Amino acid sequence: MSSGNNTRYRRSDSRRSVDNGNDNMAWAFKGLAAVCVMLVLLIVAAVIGFFRMQEENVVNHVTVECGEQVTREDFFKSMILFSDEAELSVDLSQVDTNIPQEFDFNITLFNMTYPVRLTVADTIAPTCTVVPYTMYANEKMPEADKLVTDIYDVQQPVTVEYMTEPDLSRTNTSIVYVKLEDPSGNINVVEVPFYISNDVTAPVISGAKNIKAFVGDSISYRTGITVTDDYDPNPTLDIDNSAVDMNTPGTYTVTYVARDAAGNIAMTDIKLTLKKKPATYVEPEELYAVAQKILNKITKSNMTDMEKALKIFHWCRYNINYITSTDTSSWTRAAYDALVKRQGTCYSFAMAAWTLLDCAGIENKIVEREPFRWSAHYWNLVKIDGQWYHCDSTPRQHYNSYVFMLTDAELARFTGGGFNGYNFNHSKYPASATQSVQNRINYGSATVKK
Template sequence: MPDNRNNQGRRHPNVRSADSAVVKAVEHQAALERQAQQRQEQARMAKNQAMPQRMPRPANVTRPQYQRPAQAMPQRQAQAMPQRQAQPMTRQAQPMQRQAQPVQRQPQPQILRQQMPQRPVQAMPQRQGQQMLQRQAQPQPLMQQRPRQTIPMNVRQPIPQGQAQPLNTRGQMPQPGVQQANTDMPAFYVSTRQLNTRMPVPHRPGEAPDANSPVVRSVPQTITAPRHVAPLNAEHKQLEPVMDEVQYEEPEEDGIVEVDSEYEEFDDSEEEKRPSRKARKQKEPKQKKHSAVPLLVLLLLVILLAIPAVWAITVYNEDTDLIVTENTIEAGTSADLGMYIKGDPKFPQYVSCNLDFNTVNYVLPQTIRFTVRMYGTNFPCVLQIVDTTPPTAEPVPHEMFSVDKIPPVEECVKNVYDLNDVTVKWAQEPDISGGGNIIAKVSVTDSSGNETIIDVPFNVTKDSVAPVIDGTKDIEAFVGDSITYRKDVTVTDDLDPNPKLEIDTSKVKISEAGTYEVIYRATDFSGNLTEVTIKLTLTKKPKSYVDPATVEKEAKKVLDKITKPGMSDMEKALQITWWVRYNVNYVAKADNSSWTRAAYDGLVKRQGNCYNFAMTAKALFDAAGIENMIITREPFIYHGHYWNYINIDGEWYHCDSTPRKKYNSYFFMYTTKELKNFWHNGWNGYNFKEEKYPKSATTSVQKKINYAAHKLK
C-alpha cells in the first residue's frame, strides 16, 4: 500500500500539520456534540411530557434491513479490489501528538455552497477496510431517510483520540465519491461528512501558497436544521428551538461538519439524550417582563380624548357644509338668515350674522356683502338684489280721425306699475293718415333695463263726408230791420259733433232795398266743406209794420195768463196751442205783410188766417223759450198753409192750431207719420219737403194728452 512518506522514510510535513489540525477539531467537536446531545435530550423529555406517550417498541421486533443500492464500480477499481483486500494492513494512523499552534490569520471570504475542487481519495487502511466489509456483510438496521441536515460540529461517530483521519497524498481531506489518483485501492467515503474548519494560512490573500505550508480550505456550508434541533450561535449558546425547517449560514469562526447523507440509521438514544425544553429554559437567562397595563391605560385615555375630538370635527364639517355663501333675490322680496343655512345646525345658538335684514332696502337693486359666523369661523356671504321683473301697464284704446293729432304717449297707457322709475316712450309711432285699425307700440322700461311692450289700439277714421246744413231759406226783411241769419239753421256731420258754420254776408247792403246772396259754409274737423246760398230780399217798411219788440211784449202778457211757474215745456206748449186755437178767430183776409204784423193782429186783434195763427203761436213759443220753426205746405194747388214745428225734450213734433171745417180740435205734438196719416173728409193737406226740416220724432205721445181739458194725463 502506498505511504505518504518521503524518500527518507518521514511523513510529509504537510500531512502532519493536517492530521494535528483535524484531531484538534474532532476533539472540540466531540465536546460540542455531547453538549448538543444533552440539550436535545432535555428538549425530547420536555416534548414527551407535553405530548401523549407513545407505545414502546417490542424487543423481538427488528427493523427491516435496508439494502444500499448497488453502484457501478469502475473496471480498474473492481480489479484492484481483491488485491487490496488480500494485502495486510501494515500501518495504522497514529494519533497526532503535536497541537496546532495558533497563527494570526486573515479573514477569508465566505463561500456559500461552493463545490470544493476534486481531490483524490487517500487509500483506506487495511484494518478499516476489513471493518467496512464486515459491516456490509452484517444485516443492516432499519434506516430512516431524513432530509439533508447540518448539525454544528456534530459527528455521529467521533474519531477516537489519537486516531487521525486519513488524508490523501496532498494532505487534504478526501472528497466523497472521488477516486484516489495513482493507486489501486478502491475509493473510500468518509461517512459522507465534510469537515469545515479553518487552519492558519501562512500567506496573504491572492498569493500562491508555499509548497511546504499546509493548505486547508474553509468551505462554509449551508445548514438545514431539523425541526427538533436548536442550533448554536457563534458563542456556542443555545438558540430558540426552530419548529420549521430553517436555512441559515454558520459563522465562519466555528468549524462546521456538514452531514450530507440520504440514509442514516435511526437511533433512539439520540432522542433520549436531547435536553428538555424546560431544562433549556432554566439555563437561558430570564428576560424581564414588561407590564402592558400602562400602555392600555394610555391607549384608553387617547381613545377617550379622540372620540370627542372626532365628534366635534364631524359636527363642525357637517354644519359648516350647510352654509350657502351667495343668494339672489328679486327686488321687492325679502331675505333672512335662514336662506344662508340650508338645514338645521346642531347648535344654532352659535350661528350669527352681522347684517340686519330688516334694514335692507329690498326695492333697490344692489349687492350686499356680510359675514355669517358659525362655531367661531367667519364665512363671507353675498346677497344679490336684482330686478328682473319688467314693469306692467295697460293700453288705452283711442278712436280718432285721420286728421287728428296723435295723443302723447303717456296718455296711451295706464296703470303703470314697477318698483323703480319707469320711462314710457314710443317703440313705434303710429301713422294714422290712412285711417283704419292701427296698433301702436309703446315701450315701458324701468331703471334696471327691463322693458315691456304695450300694444295700444287706434281706431282711426278717415273722414271724407262733408257736414250737412239744414234750415236755410230765403229771407225777406225790411230795410233797417235786424236780420237773424242763424235762426232755424242747423249743421250736422256724421263724424264731427260740432262742425263749424260760417255765414258770408259780404254782399248784403242792409240800408238799401234789394235782393242779395247769403252764403252758409259748414266745415268738419277733417276739413270737409259744405256751402249753401240763400237770397235776402230787403224792402221798405210798410205803414202797418210792427216792431218785433212790440210783438214780444204782447206775447208775454198772454203767456203769463195761460201758464204757471213750474210747468214743463210740454205743458206750456199744450197751453199755447190750446189758447191760439180757441182765442183767435179765423178770417180769410188779413194783413200778412210781415210776420210781426200777423202775430200782432193775432195777439191784439185776435183774428187772422192760417198765417196769423202760425205767427201768433210762434210769438208765444219764443216768449216761452221753446225752439220752433214754421213749416210751409208745398207744393200746393190753390192755397198755401202754415203750421208750427217745436222741439220738446230733443224731439221734433208738429203742432197746428188753425181750425178745420167740421173738426172741433187741434193737432199737438204729432209725429210726421201721424200727421200724414190723418185724413178728414177725404183730405189731408200736410204735404211738405221733409229734407228741409229736422227729422220728426218716431214715438207717439198722444195717449198722454187730454185735449178737452188741455192737460197731460
C-alpha cells in the same frame, strides 16, 4: 437546592404581574385620552358644521323684479335653521323696489356677520293695447303714441316711437311697428293695423237755407247748419259773408265752405234778404217777455213737454180770435198782436204758439201749406219726446177743437170741419212719429193721460 429555586421562581412571577398591571393602566389612560381627543374633535367639527350650515343657509345675493316686494325670507334658503334669530342691518320695508338699484348690507346670526347684496332689477318690457288707425293719403302722420293706449310699466316715462312708417303717398292696409321702451331699456315692439284711405268725397252741408231779416238785425248764420263727412269726424265750416252790408236793404249772397281732413271742399250759397225794419216792428225781447208771463200762468215747472205743449195750443185756440187780415210785416209783430191783442190770422196763431213753445224750451218748426189754390196756411211741427208731431191752434169752421200731436198719416186723414187743407212739401220737414198718441189726450181739459 430545589426549595431555593422554587422561591426564586415565585419572586419572578410576582414581578411580572406588577409589570403587566402597570402596562394595562397605561393603555387605559391612552385609550381615555384618545376618546377625549375624539370628543373634542367631534364637538369642534359640530360647531364648525353648524356655522357652515348657517353660512350656506344665507343667500348672499338676492335679485327681485322692479315693483315686487322683498322680505327677509328671500335671504335664507330655509327659515327653519334659526333664521328668526338673524338681524339685518337694513329695514327691508323701507326699500323702494319701484326703483332699480343695488346695495350691500349685513346679516348677523350667532355673532357671525354675513355680507349680502340686494339687486332690484327691471327686466319686464312695457305693455299696451294697440289702436288700429285710419288716416287719409297725404295727411300728416300721427304721433306714435296715438296708436297705442293703456300703456303700463312700473317705471315711467315710457317712450313711444315708430320702428317703421307706412308710405303715405298711396292707399294701402299695412302693419306699423311701434316701439315702447322703459327707462331700464326694456323694449316691446307691437304691431298696429294701419289703413290709409284715399278720401275723394267732399263733406255734406245740411240745413243751409235763405234768410230774411231786417237791417241792423244780428244774424246767426250757423243756426241749424250741420256738416258731415264720410271719413272725417270733424270737418270744418267757414262762412263767407264779406259781401253783406247789414246797414243797407238788399239781397246778398252768403257762402258756406266745408273742408275735410283730406282737403275735399264743399260749397253752398244762400241768399240773405235785408229789409228796412217796419215802423210796427216788435223787438224779440219785448215779445218774449209777454210770452213768458202767459207761459208762467198756464204751465207748471213739473209738467212734461207734452203737457206744456197741450196747454199752449189749448190756450192759443180759445184765447186768440181769428180775423182774416192782420199786420204780418214781421213774425214778431204777428205773434205780439196774437198774444197781446188776442187776434190774428193763421200765421199769427202759428207764430204765437212758436214763441210760447220756444219759451218752454220745446223745439218746433213752422209748416206752410204747399201748394195752395186760394190761401196760405201755417201750423206748427213740434218735437216731443224725440218725435215730431203736427199741431194747429187755428180755429176751423164747424170744428170746435184744435189739432195736437198728429202723425203725418193722421194729418193726411184729418177732415175736421169737413176739409183737410194740410198739404205740404214733405221733403222740407222731418218725418213725423208713426205711432199715434191720440188716446192719451183730453182736448177739453187739456190734460194728458199717464
